[in-house]
Amino acid sequence: KRSISPSAEELTQRILQGNNTALSQAITIIESTAKKHSTTAEAIIKNCLPHANKSVRIGITGVPGVGKSSFIERFGSLLTEKGKKVAVLAVDPSSSVSKGSILGDKTRMEELVKNPNAFIRPSASGTSLGGVARKTREAIILCEAAGYEIIIIETVGVGQSETAVHSMTDFFLLLKLAGAGDELQGIKRGIMEMADAIAINKADGENLKAAKLAKTEFNRALHLYPPKDNGWIPKTLTCSALENEGIKEIWDLIENYISEAKETHYFQHHRNQQNKFWLLQTIESRLKTDFYENPTIKEALEEQIGLLNAGKATPFQAAERLLGLT
Amino acid sequence: KRSISPSAEELTQRILQGNNTALSQAITIIESTAKKHSTTAEAIIKNCLPHANKSVRIGITGVPGVGKSSFIERFGSLLTEKGKKVAVLAVDPSSSVSKGSILGDKTRMEELVKNPNAFIRPSASGTSLGGVARKTREAIILCEAAGYEIIIIETVGVGQSETAVHSMTDFFLLLKLAGAGDELQGIKRGIMEMADAIAINKADGENLKAAKLAKTEFNRALHLYPPKDNGWIPKTLTCSALENEGIKEIWDLIENYISEAKETHYFQHHRNQQNKFWLLQTIESRLKTDFYENPTIKEALEEQIGLLNAGKATPFQAAERLLGLT
Incomplete structure (x- = not known):
């Protein structure tokens, strides 16, 4: 038994x-x-x-409605057809089906779910992005050990989740719609700046012309940013998950990017940077938690904030006093 | 003696x-x-x-060439004519005359420099923004104790210095030029989002029409942001420091803003928030410094990064080990 x-x-x-x-x-x-x-x-x-670290990790983001699930269904199926094993994970700190996490609704990825060479896992639950991101990074290691060669990390982009996914992937793909008018939003939140490529999805039927126009516009916006530190200038493409158009071209682009990055050793350099980022991030978050959750500090902090609000101490004096308590 | x-x-x-x-x-x-x-x-x-805290603190930023010194000369003179005492400080972590700090070149503010009711002080030197910002915040206290009713904090916007100035002032004014084409830059760096008002300077002569157009455009851009947490919708104005036009209107706007903020108690609430921000900022920066400058940690950190790069530890395991050393 x-x-x-x-x-x-x-x-x-x-x-x-x-x-x-x-x-x-x-x-x-x-x-x-x-x-x-x-x-x-x-x-x-x-x-x-x-046994880990041998995969290509691809981050995919885009607002709800952009067609991430259909895109991943097509993209994942293309890769399995090419004989690759594909794992799909998600980072969504607000994880619940109602919030629009595609992976909560596996029925939208019918083919991929049934595919023995694909592994689909919804986001770890939890309210702290740090916690969810850590679990996802650990899940990546396990998937790689299980022989998954392509790891897709999907995010709906709640809070800082794009930044988290960007810092755990080798290639970051931003899905967009034509005429959504959220260019400013993307620039403001720094998402455009993180993208290695932008794919305008739903480039089909009546939407085709608008998608081509959007491609030109996003391309121009991308050129306003300096090239990435490996010299890469982000590319813009159009695709249709519905008609299975342009999906192959996206994979070709990523494959070229990765093989060039490996040749120049940027690939490993970038992963090393990401490891260091997560190391420092984890340390700093714990230093803060340990300090602020110390009961002595908790009480004294309230007191010092009272003095600040009464104009009886400067923030620097208050900080010195609090730091002196540990 | x-x-x-x-x-x-x-x-x-x-x-x-x-x-x-x-x-x-x-x-x-x-x-x-x-x-x-x-x-x-x-x-x-x-x-x-x-004796401090009784002033109105105004942050002013804008790229070199926008005419900050001439603007402050006119603006400060207007305030002293109204019987107010005006102090001008600067936050510029790269401080040196050659880098374009207006206050390094007092000759550009001839009138204000000679004015007994004005006090002009260049930026504290130092390479860390945190250090420079702290000194400036402390200088504000002294200026307020000396009876200065309006404290102008100027920054040329190196690195994160706008964020620092924004978090020590009651009103944040962004100076712009028409047709400078740096709207995207401002949105990207989050400066537009911080502004309580945008003034298009050099709205004179042949430039007047372009300035009015720019006003409309910036106004539209500002409306893409949600209102501030006090309900304020940032305003756009035009002015000419050269012709002394529109300067009074900017002061009227600020004066109205401040009196409304005082009525609703937002003024004090906002200063309390800023104090708390600086308190936590100072604590967290010290926690990090103390940790990373510990010689045991310094050595062990190098070792753990080596293990990370060799794929022999996860960032989370390495963090646990390092945290266990203190």
């Missing part, structure tokens, strides 16, 4: 054999907030790590 | 009497990095604090 909780070693073995059930179970353990799971989770990650 | 280094008490007394020489000396002591000055500096700030 099989144990309900398989050991970390057992799970790792089956993950390395490419067993999707084991992969799912292991991700559930990693996502668990139960204390009893944390040792197992750590062990699985440790075991999988030497 | 007068001592070369007057005591904190002496300096405070003379500051409270409105003595500009004492004010200058005290600011120099505050800006000093010499250890021997820090006790005096703290004492002066402590003594001045009960």
Whole structure:
């Protein structure tokens, strides 16, 4: 009789054999907030790590309604047809079906869900982006150990989630619609600046002309930014998930980008930068939590804020006093 | 015979009497990095604090060439004519005359420099924005204690200096030129979003028509943002420092804004928020410095980054190890 909780070693073995059930179970353990799971989770990650890092990680973002699910369905199917194993994960700190996370609604990706070479996993739940992002980064390691060669990380772009996805992927694709009029929004939130490519989706039927026009416009907007630090100038394309048009061209673009990045060693350099970013981010977030959640500080902070509001201390004096308490 | 280094008490007394020489000396002591000055500096700030906070603090930004110095000359002179005492400070972390800081070149503000009711002080030097901003905030306290009713904080907008100035002022004015084509730049860097008003300068002669057009365009752009949290919708105006046109209208706008903000208590609420922001900012920056400058951490950090780059640890594992060392 099989144990309900398989050991970390057992799970790792089956993950390395490419067993999707084991992969799912292991991700559930990693996502668990139960204390009893944390040792197992750590062990699985440790075991999988030497087999990780060999994939291409692609970030995909776009507002609800842009057609992300249909796009990923087509894009993922194209890749599996090419013999690749494709995992689809999501970063959505507000995760729930009603909030529009495509992965909550797997029925929109009928083909891919049934495909044995595809693995689809909804976003970890949780309200802190940091927490959700960490779980996703750990899930990437497990998927890579299970032999997934392309990892797609999808986000609906709540809060800073695009920034999180951008900093865990090798290529960042922004899906857009023609005439949505949200160019300013994209510039303002810094999303345009993060994109390695913009694909205008729903470039079909009556919409085709507008999509081509939008392509020109986004292209011009992209040229206002300096080239990326690897010299890459982001590209704009049109596609139709509905008619399965332009999807192949997007993959060709990404494939070229990645092979060039590997040739110039930018690929590894970029991943190293991302690792360092997450390391520092994790440290700094813990330093703050430890400080502000200290009961002595909590009480003294209220007191100092009172003095500030009464004009009886400067923020710098108050900071010194608080820092002196630890 | 007068001592070369007057005591904190002496300096405070003379500051409270409105003595500009004492004010200058005290600011120099505050800006000093010499250890021997820090006790005096703290004492002066402590003594001045009960007499501070009564001014209106106005932030002014704009790219070099927009005419900030001529604008401040006219604007400041208008205020002194109205019987107000005006102090002009600057936040410029790259401070040096060659970098275009207007206050380095006082000759551009001939009238204001000679005016006994005006006090002009170049930016504190220093390469860290945090350091420069802190000194400026402390200088504000001293100027207020010396009876300055309007404090103008100017910045040329290097790095994040607009954000710093925005978070220490009650009203943030963005100076622009017609047809400069840097709208995108302003949106991208979030400066448009911070502005309480935009003034198109050099609206004179052949430039007048273009300035009026720019006014309409910036107005439209501003309406794409949600109203500020006090319900304020930023305004756009035109002015000419050269012809002394539109300057009075800008002051009228600011005066109305401030009196309304005081009526609704938003004024104090906003200053409280700013104080809290600077408090947390100072704490967090020190927590990080203390951690990263710890020699044990410095060494271990290099080691962990090595493991990360070799794919032998996750950023989260490395963070745990480093945090465990303190």
